[in-house]
Amino acid sequence: MIRVTRPMSIGAIVAGSLALGAAQALAQDPLADMTKDPNQWVMTGRTYDLQRFSPLTQITTANVKNLHAAWSFSTGTLRGHEGNPLVVGNVMYVHTSFPNKVYALDLSKPGAPQIWQYTPDQDPATIPVACCDVVNRGLAYHPSGKLYIELLQGDLLALDAKTGKKVFQVKHAGDADFKTGSTMTNAPIVIKNIVITGISGGEFGVRGHVTAFDAMDGHELWRGYSTGPDKDVGITANTLVSPYPSAQGKDLGVTTWQGDEWQHGGGTTWGWYSYDPKLNLFYYGSGNPGTWNPDQRPGDNKWSMSIWARNPETGEVKWVYQMTPHDAWDYDGVNEMVLTDQMIGGKEVHTLSHFDRNGFGYTLDRTNGKVLVANPYGATNWAKSVDLTTGRPVEDASKRTTAKGNTEGICPAAIGFKDQQPSAYSPQTKLFYVPTNNICMDYEGVEVKYSAGQPYVGAIVRMFPGPGGNRGRFIAWDPREGKVVWEIKENLASYGGALATAGGVVFYGTMEGWLKAVDAKTGTLLWKFKTPSGIIGNPMTYVGPDGRQYVAVLSGIGGWAGIGVAAGIGADDPTAGLGALGAFGDAGSFTTQGGVLTVFALDKAM
């Protein structure tokens, strides 16, 4: 592991780290060891691969009908609750929406009383800077007994997991200042002694990046930008040459932009991060190019809308693949990268699966970024397919937007056929379980001038339900064939995450507040419970000190899809909430605000 006393350029770090060699990459990783215990849930996706799969088997397709609420806990904040708690030993750690409170709950006592709570001191002026509700996607844990949370106002906060006392709070130095439009909302990832964070603010012309901090004292280790010259991006001599011609060349993060537009070029990094310890690479996506108006930024706008593989110690880019060149739809590429191994073309491949906002479900070779499968997982119409030789979408020109007029009937909408809601994967069924939106849109670019800290949207979007009128689907997806195996129609977007379990049960939430359990093989509904508020969080499962398997989920409507309820916006203007109100116009009636954790278990008698 490399530690530097002040931020260094990625080039300098790489030079220093080469001497350490591959042995370093496979060094002991106590956190990875902890994930081998199925009773705990020590990182956001349970394991580094983000499969959100639990090996626990107490709750089965046969007995899940006997699942009951065991206890519940109010988070004390009302806005949208994305993410999920962690369970380390006998303690559950719960995060909240702004002001990003953190609670430690004692699972060894009835009703899980608080051990401690911590409320960060944040500037409320941050609130209107968050484009799509003041959500937070959760905590990261370090085996030294530290918890990390990214604060909306742009700080990385470390707490002592035992006492709840602050260990450090560091500014996301430089441009991560909410006054310039930067916020932080995603769950950090801990890899060995490094904490890697993302940035939000794609609607404010923020220049996206990932930044690594020392887990012990919070000093910045490196930063890798999404746009700009290769040295800023972390593209080095060790970066693999892309198999796709349009991705070959020097400083594409500058040359695929007009003028200095790359400096406020978006490519923010607020999704879920995965990590492959053997390859020593972490994976994430970058978001939309700055301003949604495509006419203001001719070119591919690299490396917005891309899948990234980086070395966590140096920040060096191993490979990068742009899914949506010259975006004209706000198809942020931030959705999670789930790591599995699949038999494809007769051989086992270390794959990465990704359900993009652009409507395509991708399976890549995660060693080199080569696209193996890319098929629509919904009624996508802006592109017919992805050309596997060029890596580029085969567009329908009539659906490419412009500031010259309103482009109608585009599917998916800006919110994508999937947004933040993370999918799950079951190695038993070899299927992905994907909560999706079924939302389409009209989109019209609008000339906008960049002004630091001011919205830099540049488009008027009206979203509406997609084909069939149902606004969401929960699907099972074969990543080898790139096809939907079964689907459940949902009236509202399926905007919370999925959980797959070895009991053959898959869990997901709905915006109305139902937590549902379905058969992983068939999608048959086995059980449901109405939680207090709409669910946009991720169910998780653990075994308590009493030896029983529990399932926990945060309810608390909000996020982009739920912004109408969360921010109290009326449905009169369908373009309000960046278009969300058009799709979820009855926001006031389907649920109510409120952050509550509900924890379920089978009856003791069962």
Next chain:
Amino acid sequence: MIRVTRPMSIGAIVAGSLALGAAQALAQDPLADMTKDPNQWVMTGRTYDLQRFSPLTQITTANVKNLHAAWSFSTGTLRGHEGNPLVVGNVMYVHTSFPNKVYALDLSKPGAPQIWQYTPDQDPATIPVACCDVVNRGLAYHPSGKLYIELLQGDLLALDAKTGKKVFQVKHAGDADFKTGSTMTNAPIVIKNIVITGISGGEFGVRGHVTAFDAMDGHELWRGYSTGPDKDVGITANTLVSPYPSAQGKDLGVTTWQGDEWQHGGGTTWGWYSYDPKLNLFYYGSGNPGTWNPDQRPGDNKWSMSIWARNPETGEVKWVYQMTPHDAWDYDGVNEMVLTDQMIGGKEVHTLSHFDRNGFGYTLDRTNGKVLVANPYGATNWAKSVDLTTGRPVEDASKRTTAKGNTEGICPAAIGFKDQQPSAYSPQTKLFYVPTNNICMDYEGVEVKYSAGQPYVGAIVRMFPGPGGNRGRFIAWDPREGKVVWEIKENLASYGGALATAGGVVFYGTMEGWLKAVDAKTGTLLWKFKTPSGIIGNPMTYVGPDGRQYVAVLSGIGGWAGIGVAAGIGADDPTAGLGALGAFGDAGSFTTQGGVLTVFALDKAM
């Protein structure tokens, strides 16, 4: 029923109503008829007698262990949730803390989706005027299909129960203006076509009163003050002469005060109201005299701290009994008056039972206000007993407070051995079930000058746990003998209401968030569930359209006892929150804010 087009003096109304005679008093009352259906819960205490007893028997002492959460609902507001929902037909009506939202939920559909919601438009400047959190104690229903709620800022709001549209919103005319310190927090009572409301603001020098409005159009019918000349108070020639000498005389609401102190003399009226249809009298209590500093108001300070019986159509006082003359402890007399019939002294008496903040449990003859039993229900030490010949407490002079110094170790504290949390009564066991506080205090009067709209407290109070260190008890009480039959110690105040059922099960909540079920005969704990937040609301029960018995309770910490959590006050100053922080100093750790209704049912399989 008397209708007048504008407010009339009570004397004028009485003159008009005498011609109507007793037949009028026994006129048809569709709402009283609705209370005969045990499946519904159409008024705050289920029946006019405020017994909070349900004849339902599906849930029993034998099967209550199989009770499970059936569904839950977030109210969308965080502050303290007192009171309980109503169930009329297949619809549940839920109220919230400020801004006093109202929801109609469809019990005939899974998860009880919203039919409508209504958010009153209130001035947030009201918030700091509420002495002890921005609670609301609930709704009243009228068989014409109207719902009534008292808004914190001082309006009576009527909604169409079917559509949620506003029928009328009337100012609580005159002095009920939050800018003068008046707020409204209690549940109104509907009696025939009259809606009777109370007033809060005893800490702002408000002159307490009850006011009656026409249920159809909201015009004011009459007003009865707690202080002032007999004509304002509603004491007429028909008012019974008190059996107690100190309560005999003209204009005692003026003459028992110094100067014009009666004009801001407190006696507010924010408790639960009961009604006896046969006697055509409604019952309620009045609160503390204005300024807590007794040295500024020599005299009995009538009619603060009193139990009232009034005619609902005229406002005329039938009788009034002052429990705590010249209060020096803030022993508000507002707690509920529960109407039962009891065999006392060998004959059946129409009784009224009342557990006063002053620590005495009273049983009165409700036809004439005569005290039959008055015994301490906790470790009361400010008075040894109540003299049944004078009706006055036999004080311990060392516990009478003054501005000349700090008086220490007074039991109960200002918050009383019971506050707003309403008791229940079971006609099966003939016992009362009383949630209590076990809190004592030090109290020091402080000179204070009246200024409209400014706090007029005039005392520094430090509360602390009472004998034994447990801050609450849940007790069973024999109203005939005036004695505790059994008790359950609670770590925190038992600050939510009680529910008694014909299944032999009694329910109550705790400030930690537990809903508990105990055996009505023995107090044995049979079942408990941890709701999301501390419970200060009242459990209720009903039968749903599916024929199953449900139990519902609002959780949502707050109120005076929970003000530390609700208003985010630190525990550094034990006199903060009018002394509550001294008693509940660990406010930050025992629960979290959040308004959630949780609804329970037995497993279908049971």
